[in-house]
Amino acid sequence: MSGPNRRPAIPVILLTGYLGAGKTSLLNHLLRHPDARIGVIVNDFGDLNIDAGLVVGQVDEPLSISGGCVCCLTDDSELEDALVAMTNPKLRLDAIIVEASGFAEPLTLARMITRMGHHRFHLGGVIDVVDATMYFDTVDTSHLPPLRFAATTLVLVNKLDQVPAVDRDATVEAVRARVHERNPRVIVIGTRHARLDPTLIFDPGAGERGPRRGDSGVGEEPNQPELPIRELLRQAYAEAAADEIGDDETDAETMPHRHAQSVTVTGTGPADADAVMDFVEDLPSGVYRVKGTVLVPMGTGQRSFVVQAVGPNVYVAEAARPASKAPSSHAGAGDGSEADSVLVVIGEDFDAEAAEAALTAALNGDAAATVPESSRRGDRSERLLHHVRLHT
CATH class of the missing domain: 3.30.1220.10 (CobW-like, C-terminal domain)
Structure with a gap:
């Protein structure tokens, strides 16, 4: 149970989907949110290719990101240690995102995280990113949808900007129908450039509102200095939000996301x-x-x-x-x-x-x-x- 000074359990969000569907775009979009502090665990930096402008530090230890930190693991046996390390109150993370494609199957991984949590972290959802332009070229409708959808809580049908406007709704509905064959409780949302309102999946700024000096039980630590890039991100995000009013097509490149x-x-x-x-x-x-x-x-x-x-x-x-x-x-x-x-x-x-x-x-x-x-x-x-x- 939570003690009087324990930081609330941090949500762990699993990110799945085929290479090129938009997982990197989603991660970079979330990392750019001016208030977010996110921990990221990946299996292979080369596959994920997180925006270099958002990452600083040394590769052989948890890296500092403008809004959090990142670990690179070779297999899931190191996962619990990395998750526990990221619950350190000094990091003040809002959420931890695990890029799941290189680890165990998402269903197994979701069960592992639930078992490991012990009120330090908890499963905050499983997001699967689908490439709207490639989905129907790769899907095998003669079999049930992939087993990972049994654990999935949210599907993003991404790259809708590359689908003809008249076909977009039908594309999302077709993916929804296919996913619901495996799991009718999954929410399916169409996106462009993987822009998703972060408040749909976690609370940006929650870590900043967590225990402060003297509250963590690990001694008083000075607040981490805010990196200059965060102010630039805050400004860019505010400018993009101001551009939301207008034609839907012209705003596709500038608007930060559709609000939840x-x-x-x-x-x-x-x-x-x-x-x-x-x-x-x-x-x-x-x-x-x-x-x-x-x-x-x-x-x-x-x-x-x-x-x-x-x-x-x-x-x-x-x-x-x-x-x-x-x-x-x-x-x-x-x-x-x-x-x-x-x-x-x-x-x-x-x-x-x-x-x-x-x-x-x-x-x-x-x-x-x-x-x-x-x-x-x-x-x-x-x-x-x-x-x-x-x-x-």
Whole structure:
């Protein structure tokens, strides 16, 4: 369980896809986000070819990147050591991305990461990048789609700018139908130049908001100096964002990404743990990620838990401190009231009203008062506690 000074577990995101589909483009795009600090683990620098302008340092040790660090491993036996090293609070990483093509199969790798985590890191999703221009030349429709899609949580149908405009929607739908033969819960999104809103998959700047000097339990360390390139990236990103308004075709080269959709729901009083788990264990169509903190009845008292869900992957840990207080915005809340539970729903083209209604009902109302005395010994929180134990 999380102690009072432990940094929140870091999401580990697996990146898969054939050579040339756009994995490098996606990584470089994420690394250029002005607020992101990302750890990257690769099997072969030559295959990945991360933008040299984003990498500084020595090749024989973890490299410093403008927004994080990178390790190069020869096989997956070194993976756990690298992941643990990247959870060092001094690095203040928001996420760790593992370029998975040179390691074990993504399904096996996903299981390994879940088993290794121990509340230091957790599986934050499996992203597969598909080349829209090559997909139908390589796919064998006489067999089931590749097994890796069983673990995949997000598919990017990339290079849509190279597909005739009249065929783009049909291309995305065809890939979606094919992927769903293996895993109907995968979200499929069309992209150009692999530009994806980072907030869809992790929280840029979360590491900067983590434990500070004296909070990490490893002594007081000075903040890492900000590299000059980060200011240049921040400026370039801001200029690209300013160019978003205009013709879709002319902005294809300049806009940083299509923005993800999000809804924030707050609650007062203890939440209904069963209702919360009903939502996160079976996310509505279009919802990719849920994050937040919930206060639930536990025995004769109440406890707060961090809840994260990405596709079918659910991570729960005891909160390091009581649920974050935030202005409550749910119906019926008086002005100035504070929230005991906060959940943020993130995705693409989902029913925001339905998601908000479901979570408003789950997070609000006195859940403790509705639970029979005979059931107040954690039974209704057993599903939540099950996920805590999975990572212990």
